[in-house]
Amino acid sequence: METALAAASWIGLDADLLGRYGPNLLQGLGVTLSLVAIAVPIGFMLAWPLAIARLDGPAPARAAVAAFTGFFRGTPVLCQLFLIYYGTGQFRHALTDVGIWWIFREAFWCAAVTLTLNTAAYQAEIIRGALKSVPAGQVEAAQALGLTRLQTYRLVLGPQALVLALRPLGNELVLMIKASSIASVITVVDLMSAAKRALLGLARLRGLCLGRDALSDRRGDRPARLERDGAAPDAARGRVRPQDSATIITTQSSVSAQPATSVASPTP
Amino acid sequence: MTPPSPLAALSFGPGGWGDELLAGVGVTVGLALTSLVIGLAIGLGVAALKNARGAAPRALGEAYTTVFRGLPELLTLFLVYYGAPRLAGAALGLAESLLGLEPSGQTPAVSAFWAGTTALALVFGAYASETFSGAIRGVPDGQREAAEALGFSRAQGFRLVILPQVWRLALPGLSANWLTLLKDTSLVSVIALPDLMRQSYLASLSTKQPFLFYLTACLIYLALAGLSALVVARIEARTSRGLATAGR
Structure with missing residues (x-):
């Protein structure tokens, strides 16, 4: 134990230092967790309409969703964060007039918005893939039962897709925890x-x-x-x-x- | 003071930031390609460890992957950039004390480019090793047995028989890893390496048009991703040439 501590302090790891800044680290952990706790559930709720619009919507909606997911999946999170945090400042007066400047003024909320949009794009692609792998017979059966399209998604396709999407969504949660470090x-x-x-x-x-x-x-x-x-x-x-x-x-x-x-x- | 058109800030020459952004793209691509080469070597080595016979090399390979896939990329970068000089200094001190020399107390400097490359290559290597070991397992067992029957040693069989087939199977996974790497290069701007992201940051400070420059940067990253998709398609066509006739 003593030798381990000596070795640790020799390469610059200091128990005293850790003791002094430990509480700060814990506080930081709280911020990380709250960012993830905001972004992932809201992203999940946004992802469903996005995925369905991409699969089943009118052509303009499909194109819009494809552009949205393509943008947020194809560019670095850091770039998105800077775009939202620094970039919105260019429209400060307009945003103040609309009354939403308070969101874009705070680093924390900018990070939350960025991570939410980012994870919404990734989760939408996961859910789209899962919805696509539900057998076509399920849709036909739902139609034969007289279910509306909304009912088909809510009662038949949704639950089955969720089972398939669960593992990739778990991966996405881990990636999100890592990505939240960018907020710093x-x-x-x-x-x-x-x-x-x-x-x-x-x-x-x-x-x-x-x-x-x-x-x-x-x-x-x-x-x-x-x-x-x-x-x-x-x-x-x-x-x-x-x-x-x-x-x-x-x-x-x-x-x-x-x-x-x-x-x-x-x-x- | 205000430029005639908002896009004038993007022009080339002394008035605009177009040439700086282009230089930034050069740094970004150079960094990504250097990390790719080193990371592929790391990935292949770690994949070989994971498929080794002994338990110790396998555990080592798994530990490597777990650590570098689990750490946020930014943290790996900071560990390398701020930690490596200390570690090197400590190693130097140890060497000096072993040789009986007077401790010089020096800490070797680490350039931002190499710190960035090292960090990105370590992370890319971890992801690539997963892709590679999946691909190695994807090569049919008969190939290994055939190599053995021909009297190849285990290493020869891996190098001459398995590896050429691994590339084709690993390519889709590697191209996904490459796109992640390309996006992760933006993190090096944090250690003041003048890549695309950093140049956009400087440009937006100077011109007060952050939205324009960050949007441009995003679109350039998208274009780079699109370009890599084209290149990957070419490579894919090349690695699987002759396959369609052979398989059917």
């Missing part, structure tokens, strides 16, 4: 960039560290980059998304170029 990035990145910018001198150096960009002669980019570094104090205060500082910067710089009336009022 939207806060980790911001924390890191905030810390970097807080050190004002470092902010300039960062351009050099990126090397290629800074060294190549690209004058057109320079003003934008310096402006970005100028946003340092805002970023240092806490989590600042690019578009939050962006609103401030664009309004400042557009004062000289445009009439004052067209300048959007910066939000506090």
